[in-house]
Amino acid sequence: MTSTADPEEVPYGEVVGFLRDLIRIDTSNPVKPERPAAEYVAEKLAEAGLEPRIFESEPGRASVVARIEGSDPSADALLLHGHLDVVPADPADWTFDPFAAEVRDGMVWGRGAVDMKDMDAMMLAVTRRMLREGRKPRRDVVLAFLADEEAGGNHGAKFLAKEHPDLFDGVSEAVSEVGGYSYEVSPELRFYLIETAQKGLAWMRLQARGQAGHGSMINDDNAVTALAEAVARIGRHDWPVTLTPTVTTFLTEVTEALGVDFDPKDPASARAAVAKIGPLARFIGATLQHTANPTKLEAGYKVNVIPERAFAEIDGRFLPGLEQEYFAELDKLLGPDVTREFSHYDIALEAPFEVPLVEKMMASLQAEDPAARIVPYCLSAGTDNKTFGVMDMGRGVIRGYGFVPLKLDPSLDFAAMFHGVDERVPLDALEFGSKVLDRFLTVA
Ligand SMILES: [Zn+2]
Helix, strand or coil: CCCCCCCCCCCCCHHHHHHHHHHHCCCECCCCCCHHHHHHHHHHHHHCCCCCEEEECCCCCEEEEEEECCCCCCCCEEEEEEECCECCCCHHHCCCCCCCCCEECCEEECCCCCCCHHHHHHHHHHHHHHHHCCCCCCCCEEEEEECCHHHCCCCCHHHHHHHCHHHHCCEEEEEECCCCEEEEEECCEEEEEEEEEECEEEEEEEEEECCCEECCCCCCCCHHHHHHHHHHHHHHCCCCCCCCHHHHHHHHHHHHHHCCCCCCCCHHHHHHHHCCCHHHHHHHHHHCCCEEEEEEEEECCCCCEECCEEEEEEEEEECCCCHHHHHHHHHHHHCCCEEEEEEEEECCEECCCCCHHHHHHHHHHHHHCCCEEEEEEEECCCCCHHHHCCCECCCCECEEEECCCECCCCCCCHHHHCCCCCCEEEHHHHHHHHHHHHHHHHHC
16 A cells, blocks of 8 residues: 555545645644644545534644534534644654655655544544545544644634634533554454543643751751652552552453453552553553652852742652542642642543443444453643543533554554554555444444
């Protein structure tokens, strides 16, 4: 399969060309605005007979939204969203130019190949094919191609949610990135990880205030000392293992399939189990517990001057459903002399796993890969699903899932592809993903 494949001959032949074109439109965030990519996407949607709309939070920061009418008017709408921006890439580190979209070794290479212009391209190729063939998805599908996900979404998802919530009328569930890819245990067993939960995010700025003075004097109210003690307590804290429903299900399924001991009632067995599940551990290791990592320190301007104030920054991530406990513990660690404020905060999410939507993901995957076994997992980072996860469009808050179906060769270190050097995606995975996504949208 090549980018020049005739879409009439190869069912989803357009997907590779779309991905390559999108990679070549540099949308590095920050610096390169999304507008040219948004115009490209809008043109492809309009060609298929849709009426895409481009929304800008400020000049250049563009998102595209289009709605496809479903065959079942009584059904809730489904939001299918991808982001158009990418993180920057330094060409000096790469085997090929990260914005050239080279095809080598059966893969498309370039920034955004897995995060997440691959999904953007599949969304385009699949919906265009469905419309070309006169087929409809079951539900109304809101297609959203968003700006600014990599910097928190203020110019993309958050802007649309605030200024144009009507775009999401009737939506009850959302599907987007960082889930759906395979982990091959054997040719007879392939796990597909569906993201059903996300840790919350708390970037905090700590401040200690004390008595300023000359460095030669006795000072028992030194802000630097107080801050350093609090930072050390936080950094050294051993957060206990706490199993959320998603992580419990993940570990139960995976350990059973791999023959590893795990007792859901014994959190200590979870750490031992994770140590025995191989590369899968990388996806879920940080989701057994809260984390709070000191990342920045700032105080003083001269060696013989005790400053009045000292600052530190903490990257905190809390488990869904356990936010209050997290901050209560954190405040104990801070002690009375140090205050905290958020520089950035975002919610944790946990969506139900045993729902029709996930069953349909499963059925769509198994139709294309009989060895597929679906497991839920909790993402230790975040996606635009957090933004939609607080919107209630009359059907309860929008429940978000990560499902970008890709069947991958076990030799590819897929977790390293996200924001990584030599990011790349196999051509046959794009073809597979398009087939699964088509089946999924038809029944979802
Ligand atoms: Zn992403």
